[in-house]
Amino acid sequence: MYLVQFLLLSAVLFCIGVYGVLVRRNAVLVLMSIELILNAVNINLVAFGAFNRDVGAAIPGEVFALFIIAVAAAEVGVGLAMVLTIYRNRKSIDLHQVDLLKG
Amino acid sequence: MISLVSFVGLFAEAFNRPPIDWHALAPEITLLVVGALVTLLDVVLLEKGRAITPAIAGLGLLAVLVPIVTLAVDGVASNPRMAFGGSEVYVVDGYSLVLKALFIIIAYLVVLMSTNYIAEGDYWESEYYGMLLSSVLGMLVMASARDLITVFVALELLSIPAYLLATWRKRDLKSNEAGLKYYLNGVFASALMLYGMSLLFGVSGSTILVEINAAIGEAAASTAIISLGIVLVIVGFAFKVSAVPFHLWAPDTYEGSPTPITAFLAVGAKAAGFVALMNLIFVGFWSRSDVYSPALWILAALTMTIGNLTALRQNNLIRLMAYSGVAQAGFMLAALTVAGESAEIAQTSASAVVTYLIIYAAMNLGAFAIILAVTRRTASAEVAAFDGLFQWAPALAVLMTVFLVSLAGIPPLGGWYAKFSVFTALLEANVWWAYVLAGLAAINTVIAFGYYGRLASRMWFEKAPDSLDTTSLRVPFALQAAIAITAVATIAFGVYPAAVTHFSDIDVPAAAAALVP
Numbered sequence: 001m002y003l004v005q006f007l008l009l010s011a012v013l014f015c016i017g018v019y020g021v022l023v024r025r026n027a028v029l030v031l032m033s034i035e036l037i038l039n040a041v042n043i044n045l046v047a048f049g050a051f052n053r054d055v056g057a058a059i060p061g062e063v064f065a066l067f068i069i070a071v072a073a074a075e076v077g078v079g080l081a082m083v084l085t086i087y088r089n090r091k092s093i094d095l096h097q098v099d100l101l102k103g
Numbered sequence: 104m105i106s107l108v109s110f111v112g113l114f115a116e117a118f119n120r121p122p123i124d125w126h127a128l129a130p131e132i133t134l135l136v137v138g139a140l141v142t143l144l145d146v147v148l149l150e151k152g153r154a155i156t157p158a159i160a161g162l163g164l165l166a167v168l169v170p171i172v173t174l175a176v177d178g179v180a181s182n183p184r185m186a187f188g189g190s191e192v193y194v195v196d197g198y199s200l201v202l203k204a205l206f207i208i209i210a211y212l213v214v215l216m217s218t219n220y221i222a223e224g225d226y227w228e229s230e231y232y233g234m235l236l237s238s239v240l241g242m243l244v245m246a247s248a249r250d251l252i253t254v255f256v257a258l259e260l261l262s263i264p265a266y267l268l269a270t271w272r273k274r275d276l277k278s279n280e281a282g283l284k285y286y287l288n289g290v291f292a293s294a295l296m297l298y299g300m301s302l303l304f305g306v307s308g309s310t311i312l313v314e315i316n317a318a319i320g321e322a323a324a325s326t327a328i329i330s331l332g333i334v335l336v337i338v339g340f341a342f343k344v345s346a347v348p349f350h351l352w353a354p355d356t357y358e359g360s361p362t363p364i365t366a367f368l369a370v371g372a373k374a375a376g377f378v379a380l381m382n383l384i385f386v387g388f389w390s391r392s393d394v395y396s397p398a399l400w401i402l403a404a405l406t407m408t409i410g411n412l413t414a415l416r417q418n419n420l421i422r423l424m425a426y427s428g429v430a431q432a433g434f435m436l437a438a439l440t441v442a443g444e445s446a447e448i449a450q451t452s453a454s455a456v457v458t459y460l461i462i463y464a465a466m467n468l469g470a471f472a473i474i475l476a477v478t479r480r481t482a483s484a485e486v487a488a489f490d491g492l493f494q495w496a497p498a499l500a501v502l503m504t505v506f507l508v509s510l511a512g513i514p515p516l517g518g519w520y521a522k523f524s525v526f527t528a529l530l531e532a533n534v535w536w537a538y539v540l541a542g543l544a545a546i547n548t549v550i551a552f553g554y555y556g557r558l559a560s561r562m563w564f565e566k567a568p569d570s571l572d573t574t575s576l577r578v579p580f581a582l583q584a585a586i587a588i589t590a591v592a593t594i595a596f597g598v599y600p601a602a603v604t605h606f607s608d609i610d611v612p613a614a615a616a617a618l619v620p
Contacts, residue, residue: 007305014298021291030287037294041301048305060310064252068297071259075293078266079286085270086279095287098280101355 006047013040027083027093031076038072121188127195128186129170130203131243137163138236145229153228157218160232164211171204191313192250198609199246202378205461206242209371212468215585216475217363226271234264242375249386251300251310254379261375262289269360281359288342288352296339302332312387320390333394343376344432347405354425366471369428370464377435384442385453392443399440404543407433411550420474420484435459437540438525441532448532455524457607462521462596469589470506473499476578491567496576500562502590509593511555512548517596
């Protein structure tokens with residue numbers, strides 16, 4: 001099993017995702033960056049799951065990945081609803097302009 | 104057709120349902136039924152149902168206490184029950200039962216605080232209570248979760264409704280911003296936590312916390328991956344409990360959310376974050392105190408100090424309470440740092456955190472209830488709005504002073520015993536870094552007198568603003584009840600700490616005790 005290649009891919013995706021969350025100003029792009037991190041997690045889980053099965057251990061990795069896919073869908077649903085509300089009220093989804101609360 | 108039958112038959116054979124302990128799951132099932140009922144009543148009764156929704160939600164929450172009590176009578180504390188086929192995935196023991204009761208009572212008080220606020224605010228009422236109840240359901244599940252997948256699902260079940268509740272006033276820009284900040288921080292934190300969990304799953308080959316603990320012990324190879332995994336999971340929950348430097352969302356979210364929801368987030372969601380941290384540390388990571396102790400030490404020291412120093416220069420009461428909550432979270436984190444020293448210390452540390460959570464819930468919810476009562480008149484949560492409160496609402500001023508004194512940790516009110524149990528845990532560990540942390544905690548207790556004292560003295564000695572209507576204030580009954588319950592609890596816990604320790608003196612959850620070398 002080529003475990004390392006999968007882990008490297010997932011680490012690269014994770015880093016791109018974290019960079020996107022920290023740097024992007026557009027709320028939708030931040031959401032997409034978070035999805036990248038979650039996909040990195042799923043690749044990790046499935047790769048480890050397959051690897052551990054070769055060794056003969058239990059295999060809940062794929063199940064965990066399915067749970068993450070399902071919950072992430074619910075999460076993004078809520079997130080997009082929020083972004084939509086903000087767009088309706090402000091006509092912009094630039095996160096730097098969302099700064100009424102400070103102190 | 105035959106192929107379909109054999110296809111279904113294949114599943115029937117492949118899947119053997121594990122025996123389910125329905126009694127152990129009864130609190131969660133009851134709450135689920137109540138939540139569904141509240142949501143469905145809205146569909147059936149429409150506008151007519153608005154008046155009775157808070158009553159149903161409140162009574163329903165109290166009904167959940169019944170199975171919790173029957174489980175306690177059944178002797179769960181000494182004889183933990185596994186809900187699913189005897190595996191250590193979902194455990195109902197004394198520890199989780201006490202926390203479930205705490206979450207239910209917190210939610211009940213939040214319902215009391217919401218009743219008039221939501222009814223008068225022209226918000227969506229039954230959806231509000233439905234969301235609140237599903238968030239509480241997530242907290243109940245979290246108290247029993249001993250498996251990475253269950254922890255993750257419980258965390259999302261309690262967070263997703265909370266994101267929506269923070270944005271509840273959807274035409275208000277501040278509420279939008281509060282919700283969006285909470286959402287983005289929360290989702291980013293869960294993503295980091297999941298990456299950590301995936302690494303831990305990879306190293307240990309299991310999602311069950313007890314098995315992870317056995318697999319990642321000191322002897323395990325690949326220390327770097329284990330450390331990264333544990334640190335990422337702790338960072339994920341540091342966002343949830345608003346530990347510095349991951350606290351920046353908290354003051355903004357608290358200020359913009361509806362005030363009852365602020366109280367719910369500051370007490371309920373924070374407690375749930377701590378419960379998750381405790382499950383993970385005492386059951387999942389316990390053998391790796393070389394990784395989590397330093398991480399928690401840094402978080403605790405920063406959280407206490409920066410939380411208190413920032414609170415000193417806040418002029419908005421909600422933001423002040425937010426930073427005060429950050430500082431209080433630092434004390435609880437401090438108690439967790441010594442968890443891995445020995446089985447006895449783990450015991451003291453777990454009891455200290457549970458004690459702190461119970462007392463913190465009483466005094467903090469009380470303070471928020473009074474802020475709610477006062478802002479009904481002043482319509483502003485600036486500290487200046489509390490000037491001369493004693494002149495026009497003497498009872499509220501006295502009770503607010505009780506809560507503030509308790510938060511500051513002055514005997515004989517509840518807060519002192521919470522801080523005392525944290526200091527006991529730190530000093531009993533008898534290691535130099537725990538003494539250093541105890542010293543920092545002592546300095547911080549003194550700093551905290553500064554802002555609690557300033558607020559109290561302004562209520563008593565300043566003059567009320569001339570523009571304010573200073574006729575006596577009528578507080579709605581539900582809010583009165585919330586204030587009364589929290590005040591009695593705050594005073595009783597301080598005068599007679601055994602009232603708390605009777606519940607908080609729990610056996611540490613699994614793993615830790617069994618694995619002492």
